[in-house]
Amino acid sequence: MNLISIEDLSVRFSTRSECIRAVETVNLDIARGDHVALIGESGCGKTVLGMAVMGLLPKNARIGGAVRYREHDILQAAEPDIQRIRGKEIAMIMQNSANTLNPVKTVGSQIAEPLLIHQILPAKAAHAEAVRLLAAMGFDEPERAAERYPHEFSGGMRERILVAIALACQPDIVIADEPTSGLDAGVKSQILVLIKQQMADRTLFLITHDMGTAYFLCTRIAVMYAGEIVEIGPTHDLLSMPMHPYTQGLLASLPSAGLHPIPGMSPSPAYLPEGCRFCARCPAATDRCSTRHPPLNDVSGTRQVRCFCYD
Numbered sequence: 001m002n003l004i005s006i007e008d009l010s011v012r013f014s015t016r017s018e019c020i021r022a023v024e025t026v027n028l029d030i031a032r033g034d035h036v037a038l039i040g041e042s043g044c045g046k047t048v049l050g051m052a053v054m055g056l057l058p059k060n061a062r063i064g065g066a067v068r069y070r071e072h073d074i075l076q077a078a079e080p081d082i083q084r085i086r087g088k089e090i091a092m093i094m095q096n097s098a099n100t101l102n103p104v105k106t107v108g109s110q111i112a113e114p115l116l117i118h119q120i121l122p123a124k125a126a127h128a129e130a131v132r133l134l135a136a137m138g139f140d141e142p143e144r145a146a147e148r149y150p151h152e153f154s155g156g157m158r159e160r161i162l163v164a165i166a167l168a169c170q171p172d173i174v175i176a177d178e179p180t181s182g183l184d185a186g187v188k189s190q191i192l193v194l195i196k197q198q199m200a201d202r203t204l205f206l207i208t209h210d211m212g213t214a215y216f217l218c219t220r221i222a223v224m225y226a227g228e229i230v231e232i233g234p235t236h237d238l239l240s241m242p243m244h245p246y247t248q249g250l251l252a253s254l255p256s257a258g259l260h261p262i263p264g265m266s267p268s269p270a271y272l273p274e275g276c277r278f279c280a281r282c283p284a285a286t287d288r289c290s291t292r293h294p295p296l297n298d299v300s301g302t303r304q305v306r307c308f309c310y311d
């Protein structure tokens with residue numbers, strides 16, 4: 001059964017001179033226990049999609065479609081209803097949030113906070129739970145760590161604190177938006193191992209630009225390009241036999257494949273081409289790709305590709 005169903009989700013931002021089509025007709029189901037990655041280049045709409053699932057889109061967003069969670073449509077629900085869900089049932093590790101921890105509150109109180117806000121535990125028990133979570137996140141002296149302030153910890157330890165905050169209420173699903181960006185390689189792999197351990201029997205929606213991270217943490221990958229999903233499939237199938245020319249390009253650009261970057265740039269979300277959005281960079285493009293927009297087609301029960309090559 002699906003825990004989250006994203007149905008025909010579109011998000012546009014109108015500025016004075018432009019209409020930015022950040023996310024367009026995205027359909028994605030996340031089943032309980034699934035570990036799904038959304039992967040794509042910077043600016044392709046990943047964070048906007050994650051924010052939509054959290055019900056946190058800014059006021060200037062024009063939204064179409066639905067994000068279904070239990071009996072709710074997150075996009076239509078009243079703010080008090082969303083507040084009861086957000087952080088408790090659907091939690092997010094936000095992009096670049098290690099520096100957004102509150103500098104004047106102890107780490108323990110910041111981990112206990114969601115437990116208090118959602119009235120899951122009284123103060124003393126919430127503090128004890130924060131200490132338990134810090135121990136689970138690999139802090140050697142969790143009681144002492146709970147009394148300290150964010151600036152006393154390294155970037156990697158702050159990332160662990162963010163994971164603890166996200167897990168505090170034992171949410172149904174965790175959305176992790178670039179959870180290791182800005183960390184150096186050794187720390188990054190420690191955090192990925194921690195996330196993998198902690199998410200073993202939970203549901204994860206990972207947002208990343210990094211194929212290695214998606215491969216390590218997720219069983220299914222959705223590839224996003226210029227606001228659209230262009231390919232979805234089980235991780236192993238998608239990596240061993242990438243079908244969309246963009247996915248093929250992403251894999252060829254990995255160091256292990258010889259670092260062959262995809263030539264050109266993705267189109268601006270304010271000026272999207274009428275045909276295939278990847279057309280200008282695609283080695284397989286034909287005439288119709290520049291005039292007709294390919295649909296996302298099923299190529300097998302688990303695989304979908306948005307490319308005329310697989311008509």
Ligand SMILES: Nc1ncnc2c1ncn2[C@@H]1O[C@H](COP(=O)(O)OP(=O)(O)O)[C@@H](O)[C@H]1O
Pocket residue numbers: 013020022040041042043044045046047048049058060269
């Ligand atoms: N509040 C906003 N107002 C206008 N444009 C926005 C807003 N938020 C995001 N965008 C635009 O939407 C597009 C997708 O952004 P984002 O989801 O952050 O990309 P990603 O996370 O994949 O790097 C970008 O072009 C970005 O500039």
Ligand SMILES: [Mg+2]
Pocket residue numbers: 046047048095177
């Ligand atoms: Mg982002």
